[in-house]
Amino acid sequence: MSFSTHLRKLAQPVWDAQLTHPFVLALGKGTLSERKFRYYILQDARFLADLARVFAAGSLRAPDAESALRFAKLAEETITVERSLHENYGKRWKLSPQEMLNEPMSPTNYAYTRHMLAVAQSGTATEIAVVALPCAWIYCVVGKHLLKNGPPPAKHPYRDWLMLYASPEFEAVQEWMRARVDTWARTAGHEEKKRMEQAFLISSKYEWMFWEMAWNEEKWPV
Numbered sequence: 001m002s003f004s005t006h007l008r009k010l011a012q013p014v015w016d017a018q019l020t021h022p023f024v025l026a027l028g029k030g031t032l033s034e035r036k037f038r039y040y041i042l043q044d045a046r047f048l049a050d051l052a053r054v055f056a057a058g059s060l061r062a063p064d065a066e067s068a069l070r071f072a073k074l075a076e077e078t079i080t081v082e083r084s085l086h087e088n089y090g091k092r093w094k095l096s097p098q099e100m101l102n103e104p105m106s107p108t109n110y111a112y113t114r115h116m117l118a119v120a121q122s123g124t125a126t127e128i129a130v131v132a133l134p135c136a137w138i139y140c141v142v143g144k145h146l147l148k149n150g151p152p153p154a155k156h157p158y159r160d161w162l163m164l165y166a167s168p169e170f171e172a173v174q175e176w177m178r179a180r181v182d183t184w185a186r187t188a189g190h191e192e193k194k195r196m197e198q199a200f201l202i203s204s205k206y207e208w209m210f211w212e213m214a215w216n217e218e219k220w221p222v
């Protein structure tokens with residue numbers, strides 16, 4: 001069994017729970033309130049800025065030039081492709097890109113991005129690929145699951161979001177990350193593998209918590 005399949009098996013109950021989360025179900029049906037979606041997009045814009053930094057750290061730590069280049073490209077695409085989706089939604093709400101980035105991070109978003117940045121700071125390239133793998137892989141699984149009966153109608157309010165995450169281009173991102181993890185993990189030691197299992201499981205849990213945060217429009221308590 002490949003190491004990425006092993007990781008997914010470890011986290012399977014957490015992954016299954018993503019597909020039945022009320023935020024995800026309502027997003028797919030198009031019944032999610034615009035207020036909750038707007039909350040999510042504003043938090044996600046902040047999230048993506050840090051995710052791009054995690055990919056940039058992957059580029060720095062990559063063991064070969066091809067992987068360094070691909071990580072750098074992922075950092076760029078996270079900003080150009082995903083963030084432009086967010087900015088288009090921002091335009092609907094008359095928010096400039098800067099105003100979107102001025103939104104304070106909610107507790108769960110803050111904790112999730114600190115978890116990833118901590119691995120980016122001190123982890124190997126494999127650990128960095130692993131900590132960010134649930135971001136790419138879960139969104140691909142969710143996007144495909146929500147569009148399993150075909151593309152959404154033109155009037156679906158969240159069509160662009162669904163089409164991006166169910167796209168072959170987005171699927172290719174997780175495929176590349178998994179391939180890197182599977183190859184690099186072959187030479188990883190026992191301790192590094194344990195750290196990777198932990199990092200993958202925690203990122204998977206935070207992915208679920210991110211939906212929950214948006215569903216509840218989480219705020220700092222004080």
Ligand SMILES: Cc1ncc(CN)c(N)n1
Nearest residue numbers: 044047082135136139210
């Ligand atoms: C929280 C979260 N996780 C993953 C993705 C997909 N890159 C995202 N946009 N936001």
